[in-house]
Amino acid sequence: MQLATWNVNSLAVRLPQVLDWLAANPVDVLVLQETKLSDDKFPHAEIEAAGYGVQWHGQKTYNGVALLSRNAVTAVNKGMAGLDDAQARVIAGTFAGVRVIGAYVPNGQAPGSDKFAYKMAWLDALRAWLAKDLAEHPRLVLMGDFNIAPEDRDVYDPELLRGQILCTDDERAHFRALTQLGLADAFRLFEQPPKSWSWWDYRNLAFRRNQGLRIDHILVSEALRPCVTACAIDKLPRKNERPSDHAPVIVTLRDESAQPQASSPSS
């Protein structure tokens, strides 16, 4: 089973790239962020024609998330229960016994700003909601655009960006608070090339210079962690014409039902 996350920065613009990417990478589940579409404009027919079921939760102009899957989904949630959030940032569903949460964490703009305070409060709410959801669904994956570079090695120039948005101690502490629920950063379960990023600024030839940050993450619960066999960032779509500024991140889970069972009949 493969699951992936991608901030597409406008699905209206990027739909052809998403369909091309799925044709080349037929993952079981894909969560999208920054669809930037109201629900009535969501291109579900095109996605369904590509062989995916889809759930979406959007709004005009900003934010917006979606959950694409090859197989049937149950227990769909849009937004976080208990948080009255006008911004469409969370979508969740259960696939083949795996709980999948797609999230678009607020950007926060600048430390000390109102938007930064919203980001911190939003992350507190996510942690509280997640603790409950995790108790209900132990086999859980939280993935999306976290807008947080968890460590210095996730930043192309840690000294330049120290204390700046995406890199502050406050944001990193909130990221660790999520992992302390028992969630592991799947990317760091494996040896990775140094200077691996998931986002590059559109400005300054940042992609060509590989000046980026790793802010898109896949966190896996303790119960699922033994099943994780790989995690990688796919930089190829960032080389497209009119690319998103983010690249997809993919995690591979071993199918436990395919493992030999002691109680299974054998010939």
Added chain:
DNA sequence: ATGACTCCCAGTGGGAGA
């Protein structure tokens, strides 16, 4: 260097992103 690019809604500019 309060920049740079891209997207959106707007309406020949400005907010937001990260």
